[in-house]
Amino acid sequence: EPEVTQTPSHQVTQMGQEVILRCVPISNHLYFYWYRQILGQKVEFLVSFYNNEISEKSEIFDDQFSVERPDGSNFTLKIRSTKLEDSAMYFCASTLAGGYEQYFGPGTRLTVT
Amino acid sequence: LAKTTQPISMDSYEGQEVNITCSHNNIATNDYITWYQQFPSQGPRFIIQGYKTKVTNEVASLFIPADRKSSTLSLPRVSLSDTAVYYCLVGPYGGSQGNLIFGKGTKLSVKP
Numbered sequence: 001e002p003e004v005t006q007t008p009s010h011q012v013t014q015m016g017q018e019v020i021l022r023c024v025p026i027s028n029h030l031y032f033y034w035y036r037q038i039l040g041q042k043v044e045f046l047v048s049f050y051n052n053e054i055s056e057k058s059e060i061f062d063d064q065f066s067v068e069r070p071d072g073s074n075f076t077l078k079i080r081s082t083k084l085e086d087s088a089m090y091f092c093a094s095t096l097a098g099g100y101e102q103y104f105g106p107g108t109r110l111t112v113t
Numbered sequence: 114l115a116k117t118t119q120p121i122s123m124d125s126y127e128g129q130e131v132n133i134t135c136s137h138n139n140i141a142t143n144d145y146i147t148w149y150q151q152f153p154s155q156g157p158r159f160i161i162q163g164y165k166t167k168v169t170n171e172v173a174s175l176f177i178p179a180d181r182k183s184s185t186l187s188l189p190r191v192s193l194s195d196t197a198v199y200y201c202l203v204g205p206y207g208g209s210q211g212n213l214i215f216g217k218g219t220k221l222s223v224k225p
Contacts, residue, residue, distance in 0.1 A: 004156075031211055043157060043200075043215040056212050091156045098211045100147040100204050104156030 002026045004105035006092050012111045013082055021077045021108045023092030032075045033093040033102060034067065036060070043091070049075065050098070082112045115139045115203040122220045131188045133219050135201030138182050146177060146184045149200040151218070157200065161186070164206075188221075196223045 005024045013019050025032050034046040048055040049067055066078045075094075079086055089109050093102040118136040125131045137146070145164050149157040161168055163175040163184070174187040188195055198218040204211075 033211065033213075035213070042217060043151070043213070045212040045214060048212050058212070089154070093156070093213075095211060097206075099206045100145060100202055100211060100213060101159050101162055102211065102213060103159065107154070107156050109154075 004092055004094055004103050006090075006105035006108050008108060009106065010109045010111070012113065015084055015112055016081050019079050019082055019110065021079075021090050021092075021110070023075045023077070023105055024073050025075055025092065025094030026096075026103055027073070029094035029096050029103070031055075031095045031098045032067075032069070033095075034077045035091045035093065035104075036088040037091065037107075038085075038088045046077070079110075082110075084112050086110060087112045115141060115144055117201045117203055117216055119199075119201050119216070119219045121217060122222070124222050124224065125191055126224050127192055128190050131191050131195075131221060131223075133186045133188075133199055133201075133221070134183055135186070136183045137201070137203045140181050140203050141205075143205050144203050145206045146175065146181075147202045147204070148173070148175065148186045149202065149213075149215075151198045151200065157213075157215070160199075191221075191223045193223050193225065195221065197221060 007022045032049040037043045047057045047061045089107040091107045092105045095102045115137045147162040148160045151157045161175045168175045176185045200218040
């Protein structure tokens with residue numbers, strides 16, 4: 001069964017450093033998303049991406065965040081200058097037709113020290 | 114987006130059927146009802162989606178009454194591995210409007 005993969009599984013970085021989280025969505029999917037979940041809290045939407053551009057973004061997704069689909073398979077989330085409050089699990093998701101049937105990856109645990 | 118209300122937690126025993134009800138009084142005509150499951154430190158997993166009446170798959174059943182203002186996720190004969198948080202989401206089926214808004218969900222604890 002095809003699945004979404006994410007690397008790394010755990011990333012530790014110092015405050016102010018740039019991080020890139022990587023995702024490989026399911027191959028024939030067209031819509032891509034990033035979510036995050038701070039420990040013990042709700043899953044929060046960050047950004048959606050379709051046809052090589054951002055479709056929607058939340059208030060969390062400020063100028064420090066960017067997304068890219070550099071080739072036909074990878075989908076990345078970059079945080080330019082990490083803050084302590086960026087520590088969270090980051091989940092990538094994809095779907096074929098948009099909407100609510102999304103397939104999530106296992107997540108990257110980001111720890112900012 | 115329609116607001117959803119579901120119990121914060123539920124307890125059950127292995128082998129029992131579990132029904133989790135979600136209220137969504139403001140559901141729109143083009144909204145579907147979708148349920149996700151999340152285990153600790155894992156990404157949410159799509160379980161089931163429906164529009165009206167009943168939908169069944171290998172994991173669960175979803176019951177939706179005619180007025181669609183609520184829905185019930187039914188898990189038959191739960192096991193310890195069904196211990197997880199279950200989320201009810203209401204929104205449109207396709208297109209770019211797919212930013213999922215998760216609530217706190219229902220934390221299901223299955224005991225031996």
